Amino acid sequence: MSGNREGRGRMSRSDTMETVRKGLRSRYAAERRFIWYGRGAIAVALGFLVLLVGSILIKGASVVTQTHIRLTVELPLETFSKNGVVTAESIGAANYVGLVKSSLRDLFPDVSGRRDKRALDSLISSGAPYELRDHVLANPELVGQSIDIWLSASDDIDMLDKGYIDRDIDSTGRRVTDKQIGWYDKLIADGRLERQFNTTFFTSGDSREPEQAGIWGAALGSFYTLMVTLLLAFPLGVTTAVYLEEFAPKNKWTDLIEVNINNLAAVPSIIFGLLGLAVFLNIIGLPRSAPLAGGVVLALMTLPTIIIAGRAALKAVPPSIREAALGVGASRLQTVTHHVLPLAMPGMLTGSIIGMAQALGETAPLLMIGMVAFIVDLPGGPLDPATVLPVQVYIWADSPERAFVERTSAGIIVLLLFLVVMNLSAVMLRKRFERRW
Amino acid sequence: MTDTLPQDEDLRTAIVADGVNVYYGEKQALFDVDLDIKQNQVTALIGPSGCGKSTFLRCINRMNDVIDGCRVEGRIALDGDDIYDRSVDVVQLRARIGMVFQKPNPFPKSIFDNVSYGPRIHGIAERKADLEEIVHDSLVRAGLWNEVADRLNEPGTGLSGGQQQRLCIARAIAVRPDVILMDEPCSALDPIATARIEELIDDLRENYTIVIVTHSMQQAARVSQRTAFFHLGNLVEFGPTDQIFTSPRDKRTESYITGRIG
Numbered sequence: 191m192s193g194n195r196e197g198r199g200r201m202s203r204s205d206t207m208e209t210v211r212k213g214l215r216s217r218y219a220a221e222r223r224f225i226w227y228g229r230g231a232i233a234v235a236l237g238f239l240v241l242l243v244g245s246i247l248i249k250g251a252s253v254v255t256q257t258h259i260r261l262t263v264e265l266p267l268e269t270f271s272k273n274g275v276v277t278a279e280s281i282g283a284a285n286y287v288g289l290v291k292s293s294l295r296d297l298f299p300d301v302s303g304r305r306d307k308r309a310l311d312s313l314i315s316s317g318a319p320y321e322l323r324d325h326v327l328a329n330p331e332l333v334g335q336s337i338d339i340w341l342s343a344s345d346d347i348d349m350l351d352k353g354y355i356d357r358d359i360d361s362t363g364r365r366v367t368d369k370q371i372g373w374y375d376k377l378i379a380d381g382r383l384e385r386q387f388n389t390t391f392f393t394s395g396d397s398r399e400p401e402q403a404g405i406w407g408a409a410l411g412s413f414y415t416l417m418v419t420l421l422l423a424f425p426l427g428v429t430t431a432v433y434l435e436e437f438a439p440k441n442k443w444t445d446l447i448e449v450n451i452n453n454l455a456a457v458p459s460i461i462f463g464l465l466g467l468a469v470f471l472n473i474i475g476l477p478r479s480a481p482l483a484g485g486v487v488l489a490l491m492t493l494p495t496i497i498i499a500g501r502a503a504l505k506a507v508p509p510s511i512r513e514a515a516l517g518v519g520a521s522r523l524q525t526v527t528h529h530v531l532p533l534a535m536p537g538m539l540t541g542s543i544i545g546m547a548q549a550l551g552e553t554a555p556l557l558m559i560g561m562v563a564f565i566v567d568l569p570g571g572p573l574d575p576a577t578v579l580p581v582q583v584y585i586w587a588d589s590p591e592r593a594f595v596e597r598t599s600a601g602i603i604v605l606l607l608f609l610v611v612m613n614l615s616a617v618m619l620r621k622r623f624e625r626r627w
Numbered sequence: 628m629t630d631t632l633p634q635d636e637d638l639r640t641a642i643v644a645d646g647v648n649v650y651y652g653e654k655q656a657l658f659d660v661d662l663d664i665k666q667n668q669v670t671a672l673i674g675p676s677g678c679g680k681s682t683f684l685r686c687i688n689r690m691n692d693v694i695d696g697c698r699v700e701g702r703i704a705l706d707g708d709d710i711y712d713r714s715v716d717v718v719q720l721r722a723r724i725g726m727v728f729q730k731p732n733p734f735p736k737s738i739f740d741n742v743s744y745g746p747r748i749h750g751i752a753e754r755k756a757d758l759e760e761i762v763h764d765s766l767v768r769a770g771l772w773n774e775v776a777d778r779l780n781e782p783g784t785g786l787s788g789g790q791q792q793r794l795c796i797a798r799a800i801a802v803r804p805d806v807i808l809m810d811e812p813c814s815a816l817d818p819i820a821t822a823r824i825e826e827l828i829d830d831l832r833e834n835y836t837i838v839i840v841t842h843s844m845q846q847a848a849r850v851s852q853r854t855a856f857f858h859l860g861n862l863v864e865f866g867p868t869d870q871i872f873t874s875p876r877d878k879r880t881e882s883y884i885t886g887r888i889g
Contacts, residue, residue, distance in 0.1 A: 439695065440695050508732075510728060510730055510732035511732060511734065511735075512693075513690065513726075513728055513732065514728070514732040514733070514734060514795070514798075515734070515744075516690065516693065516721065517688070517690070517721065517725065517726035517727075517728065517799070518721070518722075518725065518744060518745035518748075518798060518799065518801075518802055519718050519719070519720075519721035519722035519745060519748070519749060519802060520718070520744075520745075520748055521718050522693075524748055528744075528748075529734060533735065
């Protein structure tokens with residue numbers, strides 16, 4: 191190569207290769223650095239995730255069990271009968287509080303004095319009489335016998351048993367007295383105290399007593415609310431996206447609509463709550479605190495997300511598919527429903543699941559329509575008063591009792607599980623639609 | 628084409644374009660195009676990129692309707708009826724005028740479903756046996772039957788490029804159109820696949836009127852009986868393919884054919 195002949199700053203081929211070779215080192219180094227930045231970022235993110243989930247799991251896992259006390263209860267015939275006849279009504283009317291108290295006192299006959307007796311009574315949950323009542327109502331043949339039954343201990347005893355209360359510190363600094371600890375130890379020695387699976391937590395609604403509070407009411411509330419949201423937002427969002435993307439003419443009106451939809455996605459969620467209060471409760475008259483009203487409000491909040499994701503998914507469908515369908519004489523609607531929509535469906539589902547996950551975690555819009563509330567009864571349907579999982583977590587986090595700490599964490603775990611189940615079902619649906627061959 | 632052609636006068640005119648102007652918004656894409664397309668002939672539209680040949684092709688089955696801001700003036704008549712008349716249903720029109728596109732675009736469905744889709748939506752055949760017959764006939768006519776007979780339930784997108792394009796032709800035929808429009812059907816194919824499609828086009832001429840847009844002058848010369856040369860939105864010259872390629876009347880046609888413009 192005699193390239194140097196021309197001289198004008200042009201490099202010969204060997205000079206060029208030399209320059210390229212010199213630069214290679216720093217080019218590769220930059221690439222390696224970038225890869226390590228990426229790995230570092232992922233490691234940090236994973237670390238925080240593990241920390242977060244780990245601490246929640248550690249705090250919340252103990253909710254799976256609940257301390258129970260085995261009492262021997264006499265069920266004398268005269269207490270459960272009226273005029274010598276035992277009926278469901280007469281069983282229901284019996285004095286269970288007295289029965290529970292007396293059987294507990296029978297275990298500690300030497301306890302005397304009002305203060306000590308009250309301290310002894312507080313070992314057992316205030317819900318224990320109801321548990322006994324339910325048991326006898328379900329088994330009326332037990333009347334007249336003496337039975338052994340496991341009843342919930344109070345939250346303080348539960349915390350003591352789980353090791354959250356330090357018995358070595360001064361008794362003024364803890365919720366259980368030295369005497370109560372003595373009774374607790376004796377109960378353990380007698381084999382009358384044991385941790386059992388916490389059915390209450392997984393099957394009941396909220397309560398002021400931690401040992402009787404359950405997550406199921408809020409889970410049902412979230413389920414009904416999200417059902418309403420999904421049933422409203424998904425069809426509306428998909429049809430809107432299809433209309434705007436496939437049918438609407440492109441003019442200033444559709445531009446205006448598009449800008450407004452994008453803006454709606456950024457509106458603070460409490461504004462939707464105000465709208466819900468003003469329109470759905472006051473004008474239309476939907477029931478207050480009901481998942482129906484909550485679902486409608488959350489659907490409004492979720493719609494923009496679904497529409498935007500849906501339009502993006504529709505845009506991603508190659509135009510050749512539309513041409514192919516139109517070319518054989520399919521109408522525009524047939525083109526969309528037979529060909530475009532099936533191909534866009536995975537993307538639309540992804541968008542919807544993001545919107546639904548957002549809706550699942552919302553509390554602010556529900557504040558205005560009365561779903562941020564203390565609700566004890568399990569909702570039987572979308573018209574009953576209910577609350578939702580994040581609200582339940584919030585209420586528990588705000589409660590002073592030590593036992594609510596583990597319930598708060600457990601509530602968060604249930605919320606996360608709910609999310610995982612939702613996402614998994616979306617992934618499965620997407621798999622069914624995904625036919626990219 | 629060396630075989631003896633029927634004289635133009637013997638053939639019925641299938642499509643007449645009369646003073647066609649097309650605008651995309653402000654920009655005019657076609658200027659006053661007059662063209663008549665004979666039945667059972669292959670008419671080739673050639674010209675450099677952006678000359679309006681594809682635009683004209685898409686006017687014939689009103690595929691331009693879906694483009695925002697596209698406006699068509701003038702008259703295009705199929706068997707004497709203006710296809711832009713208000714009484715004409717565009718879905719019905721496209722059932723009469725099939726189309727094959729530049730890039731093979733089978734539906735992401737099975738081979739059977741690809742071919743049977745048109746007949747099914749038009750209600751030409753409802754029963755499975757009828758559909759099977761149509762699918763069989765169409766695939767045979769498209770020269771694809773022997774290659775796919777034992778895998779009709781496999782995805783159409785799994786075929787090779789040339790097979791996919793023949794599948795698209797079968798899909799168009801299945802609707803029993805009078806006219807088949809082809810928009811550069813071989814530009815994404817290798818020479819062997821191209822040769823097969825060209826053979827096929829020649830066979831199809833017997834039953835269909837074919838309009839083909841092509842970039843390749845050799846292809847136009849091989850498959851067509853009449854050729855129209857477009858340049859900058861104008862129809863420059865239109866006549867028997869032999870004459871266009873051997874003794875063009877217009878200077879621009881000659882320049883294009885000899886490779887000076889394009």
